[in-house]
Amino acid sequence: MTKELIATLFSGLVLGSLYALMSMGLALVWGGLRVLNLAQGTLYMLGAYAAVVAGRNGMPPAIGLLLAFLVIGVLGGLLYAGPVRVVAARQDHENAVILLTFGLATLGEYAALAVFGPQPQSVQTLVDGQFTVGGVAFTWNSIMMILATVVLLTLLGAAMKWTRFGLASRALAQQPDGAQLVGINRHRTSMLIFAISSGLAGVGGVLLSSYYFVTPYIGQNYLLLALIVTILGGLGSMTGTLYAAFLVGLIQSVSSLYLGTRWSLPILFAVIIVVLIVRPAGLTGRATQERL
Amino acid sequence: MSLVRAIRGGNATRRRPVGLGSTSFDITGVVAAVALAAVVPFLIPSVSLLGVLAVMCIWIVVNISWNVTLGYAGILSFGQLAFFGVGAYTSAILSVHAKLPPWLDTVCAVVAGGAAALLVGVAVLRLRGVYVALVTLAFHELLTTVIGGDYSGFTGGPNGLGPVQPYVPTNNLLIQSALGYWFGLAAVLVVAIAAILLVRSPVGLALVAGRDAENVASARGVRITRYRLVAFVFSGSAAGLGGALYGHYNGVVSPQIFSFGILMMLLAMIIVGGWGTVWGPIVGTVVLTVVVYYVQGVWPDYENAVAGLIMVVAILFLRGGLIGAAEGVAARGKLARLRRETANVER
Numbered sequence: 001m002t003k004e005l006i007a008t009l010f011s012g013l014v015l016g017s018l019y020a021l022m023s024m025g026l027a028l029v030w031g032g033l034r035v036l037n038l039a040q041g042t043l044y045m046l047g048a049y050a051a052v053v054a055g056r057n058g059m060p061p062a063i064g065l066l067l068a069f070l071v072i073g074v075l076g077g078l079l080y081a082g083p084v085r086v087v088a089a090r091q092d093h094e095n096a097v098i099l100l101t102f103g104l105a106t107l108g109e110y111a112a113l114a115v116f117g118p119q120p121q122s123v124q125t126l127v128d129g130q131f132t133v134g135g136v137a138f139t140w141n142s143i144m145m146i147l148a149t150v151v152l153l154t155l156l157g158a159a160m161k162w163t164r165f166g167l168a169s170r171a172l173a174q175q176p177d178g179a180q181l182v183g184i185n186r187h188r189t190s191m192l193i194f195a196i197s198s199g200l201a202g203v204g205g206v207l208l209s210s211y212y213f214v215t216p217y218i219g220q221n222y223l224l225l226a227l228i229v230t231i232l233g234g235l236g237s238m239t240g241t242l243y244a245a246f247l248v249g250l251i252q253s254v255s256s257l258y259l260g261t262r263w264s265l266p267i268l269f270a271v272i273i274v275v276l277i278v279r280p281a282g283l284t285g286r287a288t289q290e291r292l
Numbered sequence: 293m294s295l296v297r298a299i300r301g302g303n304a305t306r307r308r309p310v311g312l313g314s315t316s317f318d319i320t321g322v323v324a325a326v327a328l329a330a331v332v333p334f335l336i337p338s339v340s341l342l343g344v345l346a347v348m349c350i351w352i353v354v355n356i357s358w359n360v361t362l363g364y365a366g367i368l369s370f371g372q373l374a375f376f377g378v379g380a381y382t383s384a385i386l387s388v389h390a391k392l393p394p395w396l397d398t399v400c401a402v403v404a405g406g407a408a409a410l411l412v413g414v415a416v417l418r419l420r421g422v423y424v425a426l427v428t429l430a431f432h433e434l435l436t437t438v439i440g441g442d443y444s445g446f447t448g449g450p451n452g453l454g455p456v457q458p459y460v461p462t463n464n465l466l467i468q469s470a471l472g473y474w475f476g477l478a479a480v481l482v483v484a485i486a487a488i489l490l491v492r493s494p495v496g497l498a499l500v501a502g503r504d505a506e507n508v509a510s511a512r513g514v515r516i517t518r519y520r521l522v523a524f525v526f527s528g529s530a531a532g533l534g535g536a537l538y539g540h541y542n543g544v545v546s547p548q549i550f551s552f553g554i555l556m557m558l559l560a561m562i563i564v565g566g567w568g569t570v571w572g573p574i575v576g577t578v579v580l581t582v583v584v585y586y587v588q589g590v591w592p593d594y595e596n597a598v599a600g601l602i603m604v605v606a607i608l609f610l611r612g613g614l615i616g617a618a619e620g621v622a623a624r625g626k627l628a629r630l631r632r633e634t635a636n637v638e639r
Contacts, residue, residue, distance in 0.1 A: 036422050038429075083608055095368045096607055098425050099559060102370075103604040106556045110597035220552060224433040227426045235422060262441050269434045273415045276423065 006136050008257045009250065014142045014211070016249025017149035021204035022222055023229040023241050024153060025197030031236035032169045032193040034176075035088055038101040039079065041223025042108035043198045047072045047205025048123075048214040049116055055123045061210070065148075068202040076198020079104065080191045105219065112216040120213035145207045152203065153242065156196070160238070169193050173236070224265075225252075231272050315492045318570050322484045325574075326477050333470040342469035346541055348581040349476025350534050353483045355562050355573035357530030363568030364491050365523040366503030368421055371412055371428030373555045374435050375528040379405040379535025381439065384453045384545040385446070394459045398536040405532020406525045413524040417517050436550040452546025456539045472541040479537055480574075483530045488570055490526060499523055553596030557584065560603035566613025575614055 022044055029037045047068040054064030083104065087096050130139040160166035168189045171179040180186050208218070229248050233240030251271065252264045259267070333342055358372040379401035386397035416427045442449045459475055462468050490496055501509035502516035510516055539545045557580065565576020580599055587595040610617060 030422075036425065083604065086608055094421060095362075095366065095425075098368055098422070099563065100604060100607045102559070103556060103600045103607070106552050106600045107597060107604065109552070110594060110600070114594070220433065221437075224430055227430050231423065231426050231430075262438070265434055265437050269430060272427065272430065276415055276419060276427065 003134070003136050004257065006134075008253045010136070010138060010142070012250035012253035013246065014145055014249070015252055016246035017146045018204055018208055018211070018222075019225050019229050019248055020153060020242055020245035021149055021200050021207070023226040023233070023245055024156065024238065025201045026226055026230050027233065027236055027238055027241040028156075028193055028197040028200075030230070031173045031238070033088065033172075033190050034094070035084060035097050036094075036101070037084075037194070037197070038098060038223065039105040039108065040197070040201050040226060041219035041221075042105040042112075043072050043076060043201040043219075044205040044208070044222050045112060045214075045216060045219035046075070046108060047202030048209040048218065049112060049205075050202060051123050051206040051209040052116070052121050052214055061206075065203060065206050068206045069199040072202025072205070073195040073199030076201075077191050077195035079198070080194035081187075084194070085187065085190075105223070109216050109219060116216065118216060120215045122213050123209040141210055145211065148203070148207060152200065156200070157238070165189065165192060225268075228268050228272055232275055315488060318488050319485055321571075322481065322488070326481045330474065330477055333473060337466055337470075339465050339469045342466075342473045344581065344585055346469060346472040346476045347538075348577060349473065349480050350538050350541070351558060351561065351581070352574055352577045353476070353479045353534040353537070354531050355558060355565075355577050356480075356483050356487050357527035357534075358558065359562055359567055359569075359573040360487055360491060360499075360523050361520075361527045362562060363572070364496060364503065365499040365520050366421070367417070367520055367524065368425040369428045369524070369527075370425060370555065371409070371431050372527065372531050373550060373558065374428070374432040375405045375408055375531035376535040376538070377435055377439075377550055378408045378528075379532030380539040380545045380549060381447060381453070381535070382532070383536035384448075384456045384539045387456045387539070388453055389446070394457060394540055398533065398540070401532045401536035401539075402529045403532070405535065406529035408532075409524045409528020410521070413521050413528075417520045417524065432550065432555070436547055439550075440547040448546070450547055452544045452548070454544035456543055456545065458540050458543070472537075476537060476541070479533055483533065484574070486526075486530075490523075491570070495519055495522060551596075553600075556603065557596050557599040560599040560606070562613075563603050564606045564610070564613055566615035566617075566619075569613070569615040569619070572613050572615040579614070 022040065025040050025043075026037060029035055029040075050068035050071055051061070051064045054067055055061070059067070083100055084097060087093055087100050090096060128140065130137050132138070160170065168179065168184045169192075171182070171184055172186060172189055172193075176186060204222075208214075208222070212218070225248065229244045230241060232248065233242070233244030248268060251268060255264045255267045329345075332345065336342075354372060354376055358369075361367045361369050361372075382404040383394075383397040383401040386392045386400055387394065390397075392400070412428060412431055416424045439447045440450050447453055458468060458472070460471050462471070491499070498509070498514045498516070498519040501512075501514055502519060506516060538549070561576040561580045562573050563576070564580060565574065566572030580602070583602065584595045584599060587598045591598070606613060612620065
């Protein structure tokens with residue numbers, strides 16, 4: 001029993017790190033630009049396909065990871081520089097941008113369907129082998145996924161705290177007009193935020209592809225989970241998102257163990273409804289201006 | 293102001309919130325359009341065409357009511373297709389398992405759609421707009437996952453639930469399609485008139501006020517959340533009605549109705565037609581149905597992608613949709629006339 005529980009908790013951690021990578025992108029873009037990017041799930045899915053393509057051409061997985069970060073990051077940057085920027089400049093942009101990114105997300109899904117076909121595809125694991133502690137098997141691949149997430153998010157956190165770009169985006173998050181007045185290039189910073197969050201989603205997709213099958217529809221499922229995570233963590237709060245991602249991963253795996261996989265989503269949904277009613281600003285619960 | 297008084301009108305001043313047409317003009321227009329459309333089965337007795345038109349009527353019902361939340365109240369809800377699904381599954385389950393007569397399970401579907409909207413609405417409508425989008429989208433996905441993964445036979449799981457009896461069972465395929473179309477038209481008539489009366493009532497004024505200037509409206513004593521809940525429940529019940537019609541027309545209700553492709557096609561219809569206008573969802577649905585019908589012939593399976601492309605282009609370049617653009621032209625004409633008149637007076 002304890003063995004099962006340990007294995008479950010471990011898989012909860014793995015799931016949590018996947019969700020963290022993806023929802024961090026959502027939180028970053030919302031915090032910095034006040035834009036909800038529903039195309040994030042599709043970018044995630046495209047990242048997974050980048051790994052599939054890299055694997056087919058015999059490239060080592062590490063190159064695939066880098067490739068996905070760059071390609072999906074550039075794609076995200078273009079997404080901002082093209083349609084999102086036009087619509088986000090409008091007065092009543094909040095709903096229009098959400099609808100726009102939703103449309104783009106579905107278009108991306110159809111594009112992947114047209115290019116790669118609907119059949120599930122698998123990718124080789126990034127790292128082979130496993131080791132056993134106390135009768136519980138841990139694969140190196142999962143360990144690597146958690147490590148990669150920790151490293152990437154630490155880098156991101158350090159960049160937000162100590163670099164000029166981080167300073168600029170935090171200023172943008174607090175007061176866009178004020179940030180422009182002190183000479184911050186709003187559009188370049190926004191584009192960079194968009195590119196980085198998309199790149200993170202792409203890397204998340206690669207990590208995912210070593211864990212699950214890849215189909216054009218996986219973006220939707222992970223978008224849903226990322227949405228749940230962002231609601232729990234409070235929109236635009238990076239630390240809240242991090243806690244919430246691991247919490248969601250653990251709730252999901254523990255409820256699957258005791259109640260069956262069918263119940264994990266309804267339970268999560270009940271949790272977010274309760275959280276929204278009790279603490280409308282999310283778990284870490286600050287509705288103030290301080291973000292990112 | 294109490295809700296009942298608000299709907300009845302009370303002693304509040306009646307004003308047109310948006311749009312150029314008058315209420316009686318719009319209602320007359322809807323009645324005339326439905327009366328004209330009702331003749332189609334006699335002119336073109338084609339089963340396939342009537343099938344397309346019947347589904348179009350159902351989407352018009354869903355879109356008109358979605359437009360009340362999306363366009364007039366400014367609530368970005370992705371839950372409309374979920375409420376539609378709640379209605380469809382309620383009527384199908386009651387019809388297949390409990391053998392209820394079709395009219396009774398349709399009433400139940402309307403109530404269930406409204407109740408689902410009430411539950412979701414109570415949880416999220418106090419919050420910022422983005423949370424509404426997040427939670428309704430999550431609700432949509434939740435329904436999809438739960439129903440798609442249900443192998444107990446209660447909802448039919450991924451294969452769908454059927455056969456759902458039609459409202460009037462006949463063996464003649466043509467009569468059956470025509471009846472499905474007429475029932476759809478009747479629903480369009482009812483829902484369209486209800487929506488027009490709602491948005492042109494003081495409730496509609498409060499919704500638009502909450503959309504355009506939330507702080508001002510609440511400072512003037514408008515209970516925005518309560519009015520938004522009214523709009524939400526109205527659109528949920530109408531979507532439930534659409535779902536019941538769909539179930540009884542199609543004969544099978546399956547999780548395919550929750551697909552993002554359909555959700556996006558419906559959104560595209562509203563956006564292309566013009567949200568926040570009375571005629572927008574109707575015109576948009578008709579236009580996109582025609583487009584999708586022809587795309588299906590050329591490029592099957594990708595018709596929803598084309599609808600999505602049209603939607604993205606419309607968001608970028610056609611603000612206010614077709615109706616919005618037309619109203620812009622009409623308003624320009626009015627403005628020019630006004631200027632001429634003032635110029636004449638000055639002279």
